[in-house]
Structures are given as C-alpha cells and as structure tokens.
Amino acid sequence: MVRNPERRVRLADAAVRVLARQGSRGLTHRAIDDEAGVPKGTASNYFSSREEIIDAILARIGERLTPDPAVHAELARRSPGVDLFTDYLRDIVHRLTSDPDSTIALFELRLEATRRPHVAAALAEWRRGGLAADVEFNASMGLPGDAADIALFHYAIDGLVLDRLTVPLDEQADVDALVATLVRRILGD
Structure with missing residues (x-):
C-alpha cells in the first residue's frame, strides 16, 4: 500500500491530541482513527504497533x-x-x-x-x-x-x-x- 505522508501527519497529530486529552490508556488505533476522522483501521495501516505510535508522536511533537x-x-x-x-x-x-x-x-x-x-x-x-x-x-x-x-x-x-x-x-x-x-x-x- 502506498503511504500518504499528509495522512500520516494527520494521524500523528490525532495521536498527540488523544494522548493529551485521554491519557495513555486512551491511546488506541481506534481512538486515533476517530480523532482524525478517518475510516476504522486507518491508523493501524500507518502504525502497526503501539511502539510505532509512540515514535510517530515524538517525531510529530518535535516538528510542532x-x-x-x-x-x-x-x-x-x-x-x-x-x-x-x-x-x-x-x-x-x-x-x-x-x-x-x-x-x-x-x-x-x-x-x-x-x-x-x-x-x-x-x-x-x-x-x-x-x-x-x-x-x-x-x-x-x-x-x-x-x-x-x-x-x-x-x-x-x-x-x-x-x-x-x-x-x-x-x-x-x-x-x-x-x-x-x-x-x-x-x-x-
């Protein structure tokens, strides 16, 4: 699957918001999908594990x-x-x-x-x-x-x-x- 860099940024921003507003326990692929307003399963296509979500969050925070x-x-x-x-x-x-x-x-x-x-x-x-x-x-x-x-x-x-x-x-x-x-x-x- 071809990855869309803009969508990845959108998902990473959504992950930052979820973590900030719901805490670590709320940080799930489904919560990221909901926050980003994308179809269910989208976040797991970009971040296959919680570790990848954390890495994406850190990278995005650094950019922001x-x-x-x-x-x-x-x-x-x-x-x-x-x-x-x-x-x-x-x-x-x-x-x-x-x-x-x-x-x-x-x-x-x-x-x-x-x-x-x-x-x-x-x-x-x-x-x-x-x-x-x-x-x-x-x-x-x-x-x-x-x-x-x-x-x-x-x-x-x-x-x-x-x-x-x-x-x-x-x-x-x-x-x-x-x-x-x-x-x-x-x-x-």
Missing part, C-alpha cells in the same frame, strides 16, 4: 515545537548575553504553552515511561538529544551558561510549563517575568 526560523533569525541578530538568553528561553516557554496538546502529551509520555521500556528508551533518546542540541546551540551562539546550567533550565522550565498547563500556583503570575527571574538567579546578571 520546532522554533520559528523568523523568530530565531531576529534573535540571532542581537549580541550574546543574559538578555538574549532570556528571550530564547521565553521563546521556548511560549512554544511549549502555545501548543498544550504537544506539551501535555510529552508529560503523559514521561509518566508512561515509568511503565513501558520502549517509551522510556524512545523518550530518553529524544530528551537527551534535545538537551545536547540546546547545549550546542547555546555554545555556538556565545550565550552564557554551560551544560549544567542548561540542564537546570530544562528542569525549571518543565516545572513552570507543567504549572501553567495544569493547576497554576498563581494564575496571575507573569510568565515572562518568571523566566527573567529564573535566568538571573541561575546565571546572574
């Missing part, structure tokens, strides 16, 4: 959360420093909170990883690759902070984003201000 080239081009014109680092971090938080289905699906996968070795392996590879890319990007742009600092930012941003997308401690908190405070507390001025 990719930085906007125009935003990064504008940021890249500025001089390196704490202020520029802050704005890159704000962009990350904005992307994560602007696509809640992708971000919540990632949190769901992290929980599922505690029970399923394939999910743990796939997610660990994906996350560690992202951290390595962030460290490399930071160094190539001449931004402050070393690998340990970047890891601290991952831990902190995960918590901030989880807070924003679930039950916020303070619904009125200014996320941009929180990011700026976080950067200055970890990197200094």
Whole structure:
C-alpha cells in the first residue's frame, strides 16, 4: 500500500491530541482513527504497533515545537548575553504553552515511561538529544551558561510549563517575568 505522508501527519497529530486529552490508556488505533476522522483501521495501516505510535508522536511533537526560523533569525541578530538568553528561553516557554496538546502529551509520555521500556528508551533518546542540541546551540551562539546550567533550565522550565498547563500556583503570575527571574538567579546578571 502506498503511504500518504499528509495522512500520516494527520494521524500523528490525532495521536498527540488523544494522548493529551485521554491519557495513555486512551491511546488506541481506534481512538486515533476517530480523532482524525478517518475510516476504522486507518491508523493501524500507518502504525502497526503501539511502539510505532509512540515514535510517530515524538517525531510529530518535535516538528510542532520546532522554533520559528523568523523568530530565531531576529534573535540571532542581537549580541550574546543574559538578555538574549532570556528571550530564547521565553521563546521556548511560549512554544511549549502555545501548543498544550504537544506539551501535555510529552508529560503523559514521561509518566508512561515509568511503565513501558520502549517509551522510556524512545523518550530518553529524544530528551537527551534535545538537551545536547540546546547545549550546542547555546555554545555556538556565545550565550552564557554551560551544560549544567542548561540542564537546570530544562528542569525549571518543565516545572513552570507543567504549572501553567495544569493547576497554576498563581494564575496571575507573569510568565515572562518568571523566566527573567529564573535566568538571573541561575546565571546572574
């Protein structure tokens, strides 16, 4: 059977939505078909196993959360420093909170990883690759902070984003201000 790449993306997006909205137990081929509005059995033609669904979800989330080239081009014109680092971090938080289905699906996968070795392996590879890319990007742009600092930012941003997308401690908190405070507390001025 010839695979339709657009349909595969549509099914992967549906899988992300199902995972985000129904959790891991709701992630079935049938639920993906229903969410995508395709005939029953379509998802199983594209993803023969749960492992393939997870791999497709991770790949699609990576695509959906990719930085906007125009935003990064504008940021890249500025001089390196704490202020520029802050704005890159704000962009990350904005992307994560602007696509809640992708971000919540990632949190769901992290929980599922505690029970399923394939999910743990796939997610660990994906996350560690992202951290390595962030460290490399930071160094190539001449931004402050070393690998340990970047890891601290991952831990902190995960918590901030989880807070924003679930039950916020303070619904009125200014996320941009929180990011700026976080950067200055970890990197200094």
